[in-house]
Amino acid sequence: MIYTVTLNPSIDYVISLDEMQVGLVNRLKSASKFPGGKGINVSRILNELDVENTALGFLGGFTGQFVADALTELKVHSDFVGIKEDTRINVKIHAQQETELNALGPNIDDEELSQFMAKFDQVGAGDVVIFSGSVPANLPQTLYDDIIKKIGQNGASFAVDTTGQGLLDTLDSHPLVVKPNNHELGDLFGVKLTSDDQIEEYGKKLIEMGAQNVMISMAGEGGMLVTEDQVFRSFAPKGTVVNSVGAGDSMLAGFVGELVKSHDKQRAFKQGLACGSATAFSLDIATKAKIDEVANAIEIFEK
Numbered sequence: 001m002i003y004t005v006t007l008n009p010s011i012d013y014v015i016s017l018d019e020m021q022v023g024l025v026n027r028l029k030s031a032s033k034f035p036g037g038k039g040i041n042v043s044r045i046l047n048e049l050d051v052e053n054t055a056l057g058f059l060g061g062f063t064g065q066f067v068a069d070a071l072t073e074l075k076v077h078s079d080f081v082g083i084k085e086d087t088r089i090n091v092k093i094h095a096q097q098e099t100e101l102n103a104l105g106p107n108i109d110d111e112e113l114s115q116f117m118a119k120f121d122q123v124g125a126g127d128v129v130i131f132s133g134s135v136p137a138n139l140p141q142t143l144y145d146d147i148i149k150k151i152g153q154n155g156a157s158f159a160v161d162t163t164g165q166g167l168l169d170t171l172d173s174h175p176l177v178v179k180p181n182n183h184e185l186g187d188l189f190g191v192k193l194t195s196d197d198q199i200e201e202y203g204k205k206l207i208e209m210g211a212q213n214v215m216i217s218m219a220g221e222g223g224m225l226v227t228e229d230q231v232f233r234s235f236a237p238k239g240t241v242v243n244s245v246g247a248g249d250s251m252l253a254g255f256v257g258e259l260v261k262s263h264d265k266q267r268a269f270k271q272g273l274a275c276g277s278a279t280a281f282s283l284d285i286a287t288k289a290k291i292d293e294v295a296n297a298i299e300i301f302e303k
Helices: 038-048 061-073 110-122 143-153 164-168 182-189 196-208 247-262 265-280 288-295
Strands: 002-006 010-016 030-036 053-060 081-083 088-094 098-101 128-132 157-161 213-217 223-227 231-234
Touching: 002 038, 002 247, 010 061, 030 038, 030 061, 038 053, 038 061, 038 128, 038 247, 038 265, 038 288, 053 061, 053 110, 081 110, 110 143, 128 143, 128 247, 143 157, 157 247, 164 182, 182 196, 182 213, 196 213, 196 223, 196 231, 213 247, 213 265, 223 265, 231 265, 247 265, 265 288
Parallel strands: 002 053, 002 128, 010 088, 053 081, 128 157
Antiparallel strands: 010 030, 088 098, 213 223, 223 231
16 A cells, blocks of 8 residues: 655636736636645545555544545545644746746644554555655654654655655655656755756765655656665656646656556656656546546656
């Protein structure tokens, strides 16, 4: 079983207009509401790939009920802890530029946190927990580490999609995969990466520090997968980017989902790239049909 963690889910209210004019009344062309949160995005892609998974986290209030109902409609299996405060609403504006207005999350009390930690008693050997995003300020900043230690004692693996020191702190526990982009990878070591050779070099440093696999997203330049003994490269498939929200989550979901099924890292890398690009080419999280279409245009080569 794969478990996804969304510590601060949301309703994503996505609005579209030709031009955003600050200080004036703006008329929308379209408006849609989606269940949001990085871990939830991962679970939705895993569902499209027919990979069994459970979404974990916190939901509260009428907004949390909307997210829960939307996930039920999407047939995403979830086991969220109910909380007293409302789940947040984030606004995504698609106009002449993409703009995001992300709200602060609710406060989680000690009892709610204790209930959440108890969910990981069921996680054991063969399971994978996917952590996506940073830990909100109102929760203990050691939370990921605490969960990683707990599931590690039971033989489970984990993958992490976070940045900076939070990513580095997980390496001693040997994450199944980490997923920085090329800029984040450079920031980890205080350097600016300008070539594939440099990206490969610093990806290998993360392997030496404990990561099992390092998948580096490179926006329009595609991506790279660095493993202990192989390096794979691919360039981005052609398409019109409609929505960048969730593309990285989709990439991680595709990689882990395929790796759990086939144990083939090259296939997992291709599936990750296909899922990430397909979501970028879609208004919402990508469908299986779109993922398959994009996958047919992706070529992987070993460096």
